Amino acid sequence: MTATSTFAIAADPVLSVVDLRAYYRTRSFGVEREVRAVDDISFQVDANQIYGLAGESSCGKTTLIRTIAAATRPPLQVVGGSISFNFHGKRVSMTDVLPDALAGIRWKHLSYIMQGSMNVLNPVRRIRHSFVDFAGRHIGRPMPQFLELVRAHLARLHLEATVLEAFPHQLSGGMRQRVAIALATVCRPDFIIADEPTTALDVIVQKSVLTMIREVQRELGSSLIFVTHDLAVHANLSHRLGIMYAGRLVEEGATADVLRRPRHPYTAHLVASLPRIGHITAKSGLEGAPPNLADPPAGCRFHPRCPLAMDICRRENPPLIGPPTAHRVACFAAAQESNP
């Protein structure tokens, strides 16, 4: 079995998201537009768990985790729902947290490896300065001790201490990616959010970065949300996997279950279309394009591309039913199949 069941003894989830809705609201020349990038999402992440989030671009993955990290900025607004963290008994609700309290939580309890994190390092400052800027305050030790701590952390991540004196442009893409991960983990946070940390890397560097993320997570015992559209990466890393489509969570469950027995037609298609070495048979892509989130189709948002679409799919939105630790799916056709 996967690690999910092993750690299920942890009574309280570290993160629970309930009915979260976050919309982009813009208003120009009197025309109001609303893009429903995150619409009614509920899930939870347990302690010591790697939660994988998959879905194609513009399905709301990044919006969801920005909202979770309370890194929202207009026009993005949280319209409803709740996000609550439980850091060893310290409860924080991210939807109404005050900026001062947030500063104390960030990096110490919750860190965020941003998308394109190769480019987040300040190009005109040495890596050492980035560490001081980001983590110095949270660790709160005198400078020599702090740098000693940083060096020890870098050594743990198989990075040489000399990178501290380098400028970002002197390091390769993979090195910068690893420095960004080191930066996000140096304060030993309880919760790490990683947004597509390996997409710009080639397969060999990707493998070493993934190994490193897994090692850090094991050692710190943190929880991790890992976002990527590459299901093969999830198969190798995540304990639990959530599939997003057009702003909604359509399926979630233990990674092995979701990949071996996908129940939502979209997931089934994604899994079937994974190219593998050794397969020559032509695999088909999915017809059509993801819906425009400013004007999503009524009912299930997947129905225009779905081969199993029924009448009810065009009228009603299928709910994600079941306990939050089970394999659940938001699809009328799949629900019908399981209890005829």
Place this chain on the structure above:
Amino acid sequence: MTPPLLAVSQVGRTYAMGGLLSRRRVHAVDGISFEMPSDKSEIMAVIGESGSGKTTLARMILNMVLPTRGSIRFCGTELSSIRRTHDRLAFMKRVQPIFQNPFEAFNPLKQVDRYLFMTARHIAGLQSVTQVHNAADHALRKVGLSLAEVRKRFPHELSGGQLQRIAIARALIPAPALIVADEPVSMVDASLRLSIVNLLKDLRDETGVSILYITHDLATAYSISDRILILRRGRVVEAGDARTVLDNPQHPYSIMLKAAVPSPDVQP
């Protein structure tokens, strides 16, 4: 005997790096040789990690960068001898590129159909408006779109997969003999990636165009290519029939490359 479609022999490109005092020479491409036959169309995959010289090789074949040594011949013509505008246009008519990121390849302030019309007018040399429109429509139909769908549309109104299809259609307008596709699917979503890759395969079978498919994705290279070149630091480490090489790689680097591809079956 007809000369090969593309003959690359001992080609190399060096870039100078650093300032006046700390000048270093970087060999981006270091003595690569291969040929593509003119009598049958094929897909040749070029695989390698970042910095292995894939893009430099593509740019030299497109005659956008001159090699510092060696020679590239296209249908017997040495590329460095193409100087005059007339010759250059004749070359562009036979060899067309597809670039990595469809969102960056198109100007966001320009309707995408204008790219198709410009290619038809300047490179394919068509004169009348009807001819130009017909050529654009014909090419778009080959990639599963039509002129009516993309007429007057801006890049932001189309999805990444559609844009990449339009980029392929644009490359097809002058009926080229060779398409150089530099990582055409790396910026496209997983669900659309396969439709683009299958499209390249269909084009090879139906229109008889040869494709140089540059990628770091071994799985798609396996499913569509006929031959394969594995590059590392500007040199070819392994070459041969795509399936033979990928089923049973010989060079330690190729073995490592294959092992690094995350398998969708492995469990954590």
